[in-house]
Amino acid sequence: MVLLLVRRLLWTIPILFGVIVVAFLMVHAIPGGPWDNRPATPAMFSVQADSATLRTLERRLGLDKPLWRQFIRYVLGDLDENGQFVCGLICGDLGPSYRQRGNTAQNMLFGAPEGKPFWQSAFFYSIRLALLALFFALVVGIPAGVTAALKQDTWIDHGITFIAALGISIPNFVIGLLLIATLVAAGVGFSVVPRSWSDPAVWIIPVVVLGLGTMATTTRLTRASMLEVMRADYVRTARAKGLAEKTVVSAHIFRNALIPVVTLLGPALAELIAGSFVIEMMFGFPGMGRLYTDSVVWKDYPLILSATLLYAMLVTLVNLGVDFTYGLLDPRIRVK
Amino acid sequence: MAKLAQVKTGIAEALAPSQPVRGLWADIWRRLIRKKRAVFGLAVITFFTLVAILAPVLAPHDPLELGFGRAYLPPAWVTESATDKVGDPQFLLGTDTAGRDVLSRLIYGTRASMFIGLTVTPIVAVVGTLIGLIAGYASGRKAGLIMRVMDVFYAFPTIMFYILITLILRETAFGKWMNGLGTLLLALVLIGWVGLARLTRSAVLSIKETEFVEAAHCIGASNRRIVARHILPNCLSLIAVWIAFAIPRMIMVEAVLGYLGIGLTAVVDSSQSFFATTWGGLFLDARMAINTRPIMMLAPALCVALVGMAFAFVGDSLRDVLDPRMRNLI
Numbered sequence: 001m002v003l004l005l006v007r008r009l010l011w012t013i014p015i016l017f018g019v020i021v022v023a024f025l026m027v028h029a030i031p032g033g034p035w036d037n038r039p040a041t042p043a044m045f046s047v048q049a050d051s052a053t054l055r056t057l058e059r060r061l062g063l064d065k066p067l068w069r070q071f072i073r074y075v076l077g078d079l080d081e082n083g084q085f086v087c088g089l090i091c092g093d094l095g096p097s098y099r100q101r102g103n104t105a106q107n108m109l110f111g112a113p114e115g116k117p118f119w120q121s122a123f124f125y126s127i128r129l130a131l132l133a134l135f136f137a138l139v140v141g142i143p144a145g146v147t148a149a150l151k152q153d154t155w156i157d158h159g160i161t162f163i164a165a166l167g168i169s170i171p172n173f174v175i176g177l178l179l180i181a182t183l184v185a186a187g188v189g190f191s192v193v194p195r196s197w198s199d200p201a202v203w204i205i206p207v208v209v210l211g212l213g214t215m216a217t218t219t220r221l222t223r224a225s226m227l228e229v230m231r232a233d234y235v236r237t238a239r240a241k242g243l244a245e246k247t248v249v250s251a252h253i254f255r256n257a258l259i260p261v262v263t264l265l266g267p268a269l270a271e272l273i274a275g276s277f278v279i280e281m282m283f284g285f286p287g288m289g290r291l292y293t294d295s296v297v298w299k300d301y302p303l304i305l306s307a308t309l310l311y312a313m314l315v316t317l318v319n320l321g322v323d324f325t326y327g328l329l330d331p332r333i334r335v336k
Numbered sequence: 337m338a339k340l341a342q343v344k345t346g347i348a349e350a351l352a353p354s355q356p357v358r359g360l361w362a363d364i365w366r367r368l369i370r371k372k373r374a375v376f377g378l379a380v381i382t383f384f385t386l387v388a389i390l391a392p393v394l395a396p397h398d399p400l401e402l403g404f405g406r407a408y409l410p411p412a413w414v415t416e417s418a419t420d421k422v423g424d425p426q427f428l429l430g431t432d433t434a435g436r437d438v439l440s441r442l443i444y445g446t447r448a449s450m451f452i453g454l455t456v457t458p459i460v461a462v463v464g465t466l467i468g469l470i471a472g473y474a475s476g477r478k479a480g481l482i483m484r485v486m487d488v489f490y491a492f493p494t495i496m497f498y499i500l501i502t503l504i505l506r507e508t509a510f511g512k513w514m515n516g517l518g519t520l521l522l523a524l525v526l527i528g529w530v531g532l533a534r535l536t537r538s539a540v541l542s543i544k545e546t547e548f549v550e551a552a553h554c555i556g557a558s559n560r561r562i563v564a565r566h567i568l569p570n571c572l573s574l575i576a577v578w579i580a581f582a583i584p585r586m587i588m589v590e591a592v593l594g595y596l597g598i599g600l601t602a603v604v605d606s607s608q609s610f611f612a613t614t615w616g617g618l619f620l621d622a623r624m625a626i627n628t629r630p631i632m633m634l635a636p637a638l639c640v641a642l643v644g645m646a647f648a649f650v651g652d653s654l655r656d657v658l659d660p661r662m663r664n665l666i
Contacts, residue, residue, distance in 0.1 A: 018488030026500040031507050165373075169648030170641045171588050173595075177619065178641060181633035184626060277495050278592055293596070296499060304500075311493040 005324060012316050017075075019312045020089070020305065024071055027304050033063065034098040034299040061098065074305070095302030105306040108291060123310065125197070126280065126287035130272040132203065133211030137268065141215040142261065145222025146254065152227065160219060167216025173278050176209040180282075197286060210279045214268045221264055225257040232256070266322030270315050277311070367657045368650075377649035380642055387443060388450040395440035396426070399612040400603065403435030411631050429631055432621055442635055445618045448600070448611035450643075452517075453587040456524045460586075461579050464529035465571070468536025473544060473563055483537075489530045498523050498589060502598045516600045517611070520593070524586055532578050539571045573658035580651030584644040587615070591640055595619040615640055 058064045060080075062073045072078065074095060077088035087093055094105035112120035119128065148160040167175075194202040229235065230253055238252045239245075280289030288307055295303035358366070368374045387394060409431045410416045412423040423430060429438040471482040501523040505511035511519045543549065544567070552562050593599040594616015603612050613621075615636045622633035 014484070015487045015491050018484065019491050022488060022492060023496075023500070026497075026504060029504045030500065031504070165649075165652075166645065169584075169645040171584075171644060173588065173592055174637050174640045174644065177595075177633055177637040180626065181622075181630040181637060185630035185634060274493060274495075277493070281596065292496065293499075296503065308493060308496050311496065312491040315493070316491045 008320055008323075012313075012320065015316060016309060016313055020075065020309060021071075023305050023308045024074065027299075027301050028067060028070075030299060032299065033058075034301065061096065074302070094306040097303055098298070098300045100300075105300075105302040108303060109288065109306060109310065122286060122288050122291045125285065126273070126276055126289065129203075129206060129210060129280070129285065129287060130269060130276050132207045133272050133276070134214065134265070134269055136207050136211040137214035137218050138261075141218030142222050142258075144215075145219040146226055146257075148219065148223045149226030149230065149257075150249070157223075161223070164216040164219040164223075167212050168220065172209050172213050172275060173282070175212055176279060176282050179205065179209060194283075206279055206283045206285060209282075210272060210276055213275075214272060217268065218261060218264065222257065222261055225260045226253060229253050229257045263322075266318055270318040270322070273314050273318065274311065364654075364657055368653055371653040371657070373649040374653035377646040377653070380646035381650065384446055384450055384639070384643055384646075385454075388447040391443050391447040395437075395443045396428070397437035397440045399436060399440040399444040401436060403431065405435070406431055407435040408433050408625075408629070409435075410629070429635055430629060432629075432632065433625070438632055438635065441613050441618060441621075442639065444612040445615045445636060446639060448614040449587050449590060449616070449640075451611070452520065452524075452590050452614070453583040453643075456521055456528070456586045457579055457583045459521075460525050460528040460582065461532060461575060463525060464532030464578075465536050465568075465575055467529060468533040469540055469563055469568065469571075471533060472537040472540025473559070473567065486530055486533055486537075489527060490534065492527070494527055494589075495592065497527050498593055499596070499598060501526065502593065506598075512601075515603055515611070520590060520600060524589060528582070528586070532575065532582070535574055535578060536571055539574050540567055543567050543570050577651055577655045577658065580647055580654055584647040587640065587643060590614055591616040591619060595623065 062070055062078060073088060075089045077086050077091070080086050097103045097105055097108055100108065109123045110121050112118050118124060144160050148157045151157050197203070235248060235252050238248045276287065277289040280287045281293055284290065288310065291303065292307040295307065406424065409427055410421055410423045411430045412425045412428050414423045427437050427439070429442065431437055467482060471479050471486065502519055505519040506516065549562060549566055552566050590599055594614055597620055599616040600614055602617060618636040619633065622636065625632050
């Protein structure tokens with residue numbers, strides 16, 4: 001089992017390398033470099049600099065070299081102008097930011113603003129958003145599913161099932177748009193992009209919008225799993241020996257019904273991390289999503305590559321974890 | 337002799353099916369339309385498809401016709417207190433900043449978005465199925481290579497892929513063709529196949545081990561025949577359900593890209609393109625006007641939500657009808 005885990009972990013390296021190759025080629029295929037003033041670049045993003053400065057910059061960042069040299073420089077490292085070897089991606093160096101002088105991609109992703117704790121960084125903002133959305137999905141979804149199952153075939157059940165069906169079938173992007181438009185139309189004083197994210201209240205809408213789909217899936221799964229367990233023999237036995245209904249529900253039904261829900265956690269988290277991208281951009285959330293869009297506009301190559309790699313890594317690792325928890329919880333599913 | 341014939345017909349009568357024999361897909365259809373949710377979904381899909389086809393007939397105005405005298409009208413039932421603008425019943429949902437009728441644009445947007453969903457998905461389905469069949473049936477290096485490529489594409493963040501592809505091709509001749517429709521279709525196909533290929537592959541892997549495939553091998557059927565006649569038909573239900581869920585996903589990608597401003601480029605000249613706008617384009621327009629004209633966001637968002645819901649209902653019912661065990665896969 002451990003050997004298998006190590007092997008699978010090692011497999012993620014070539015996969016992520018592949019992602020880097022594809023992303024690198026694509027980023028460099030975008031017409032125009034980071035410093036040119038093309039008509040397509042909005043005026044505010046264009047750089048005012050003379051050509052000599054630009055040439056120096058390009059030489060220093062290795063942009064004058066052929067593409068394969070740039071790739072090796074990015075992944076492995078290269079000699080700098082003083083003849084010193086500077087290590088690249090394999091040492092965990094994500095490279096300098098092209099557009100924020102003196103800043104590194106690393107710092108922009110993981111570094112918090114000065115004097116702020118580490119969870120104020122772009123990366124942890126995104127992680128926090130995803131985790132909060134997951135938390136919201138579970139806190140609302142599980143009780144809703146349990147209620148629906150206990151009141152099966154009443155209007156409460158029908159209502160919950162219907163809402164869950166809506167939540168599953170409508171993508172959270174559209175739910176977000178609908179919510180914003182409805183709030184505005186209803187005349188609620190509300191700004192889509194808040195000034196500051198330190199106020200917990202402004203987190204509510206993005207978290208709810210992001211978590212709604214997961215919440216619906218959780219509800220549906222909890223309900224189905226509860227209904228299945230409620231018909232199990234050991235539940236009948238528990239009732240037959242005269243246990244209080246409360247004990248039967250909480251200790252016998254609920255606990256066993258929760259097992260499939262636990263297996264859902266992993267895929268749900270992977271989905272939330274990938275899905276947070278669009279929601280972040282919608283609400284101007286200061287996470288990786290916004291950093292990514294900015295870096296695309298600025299053609300800040302190292303930042304684009306880092307963000308892509310980070311997303312790919314998170315999703316791959318979470319998926320890997322999912323495969324293994326499946327194997328642990330249900331020995332019938334073999335991890336190959 | 338006469339007795340034997342009598343017995344024979346008796347047996348034949350006893351064995352004759354009590355109901356007329358129906359084909360597999362006819363049977364599936366019959367069971368599908370017995371589900372309320374599937375009927376609702378199919379009705380909504382038919383409605384939007386009809387709107388898409390009949391757009392020029394249904395739209396009250398030209399979606400590209402500018403009218404600066406009537407710019408930024410509120411919906412017909414609203415009288416704006418701040419500017420004293422009164423809604424015009426001629427423009428049911430109001431007009432945008434250039435005086436274009438929002439309802440007509442919505443109808444034309446339906447046309448483009450439905451077109452994208454309904455044309456891309458079959459292409460993606462064919463590509464994905466083919467690759468999945470090869471990866472599942474072939475063994476050795478070829479399959480391994482395909483698997484590695486699949487892993488990479490699977491790990492690649494989808495939205496980022498779309499954004500990069502659009503930026504790469506936007507200024508080329510291909511990117512400008514049909515206002516960027518070509519780029520969008522290409523991007524959707526390039527990464528859309530991965531999910532289906534993985535599904536098909538895992539299905540093929542288990543079908544490959546069945547007795548009927550072994551039997552086909554024994555009577556000397558060629559690999560090609562086995563894949564086409566024995567394995568592919570057994571994957572079809574999986575593919576059908578996948579298609580039902582994939583169509584709204586394609587529509588959604590267009591909407592997200594449009595909202596971000598990197599979808600199809602805005603059409604100004606009516607002779608320029610078949611599609612005046614898309615739902616994504618409408619979201620972009622509405623994004624600018626969100627505080628004063630929420631209806632411009634609400635209307636297309638409702639359409640997208642309805643279409644997404646309809647396809648999900650049909651896909652759900654289709655899965656239950658075909659094989660409820662698929663629930664664990666899609």
